[in-house]
Amino acid sequence: MARLIDGKCLAAALRADVRRQVAAADFTPGLAVVLVGEDPASSVYVRTKDRAAREAGIDSRTIRLPAVTTQDTLLAIIADLNADVAIDGILVQLPLPRSVDLRVVIEAIDPMKDVDGFHPLNVGYLADGRPNLVPCTPLGVMKMLLHAGVNIAGARALVLGRSAIVGKPMASLLMAADATVTIAHSKTLDLAGECRRADILIAAIGRPEMVTADWIKPGATVIDVGINRLPDGRLVGDIAFESTAARAGAITPVPGGVGPMTVACLLENTLTAASIRRAGT
Ligand code: GUN
DSSP states (O other): OOEEOOHHHHHHHHHHHHHHHHHHSSSOOEEEEEEESOOHHHHHHHHHHHHHHHHTTOEEEEEEEOTTOOHHHHHHHHHHHHHOTTOOEEEEOSSOOTTSOHHHHHHHSOGGGBTTOOSHHHHHHHHTTOOSSOOHHHHHHHHHHHHTTOOOTTOEEEEEOOOTTTHHHHHHHHHHTTOEEEEEOTTOTTHHHHHHTOSEEEEOSOOTTOBOGGGSOTTOEEEEOOOEEOTTSOEEOSBOHHHHHTTOSEEOOSSSSHHHHHHHHHHHHHHHHHHHHHHTO
């Protein structure tokens, strides 16, 4: 039976660590979370992030905008937040309504306040092997691997999914840690075969329980980034947990795995952004 990598527990420790550092700092980090529209999952995520930030002593502000918000209005709000000296981190919750151009919005965020690490400058820094602000979910996964004592250097790592939020930055981080990295996705010819070669498998493809035990190399470390709501209301990952856990060496649960680490890393990124920016002023 696989060892459980407890993200909830690790995230609690990281959050407590951020809280201690914030308490010891001679400034209060400020975070602005922007939510456009009323996507139910996004609303939950934003509330969770806001509460966690407050608990860590971060001055958190949530800006809720109607789904009909124009791109110009959103850009004006971001410009205000960029100029606001009390704000160290700006996060625009995704997905955005189709009426706004995601790329234009992300590029409008001051890269030094981009606590999501989605700005092209931060994407470029990461790809170049000199990370600045790094996307929260892959950063959280790296912390989980390190904490679990997983050997990354030289290991075959398979990243299932090529999104800008998880898959691509995840691959960059694993490569920087000397893994041999493959990115697989919906068009990959032999997904099962690619997965079976992996010592470390990171699933971030957004398909409920798509990865089954027969895709897993015995003893592999399996990280499940997926959060999928089934019609019966159950929350499951991209991995069929029960059967896979019997074969893997270590595995993350859903919920209570990667999700809490994403939130904790957002707090850490906010503190990092604040420390850098305020040291320079
Ligand atoms: N939507 C899903 N994941 C994320 C994330 O990490 N950041 C933002 N801003 N939106 C998301």
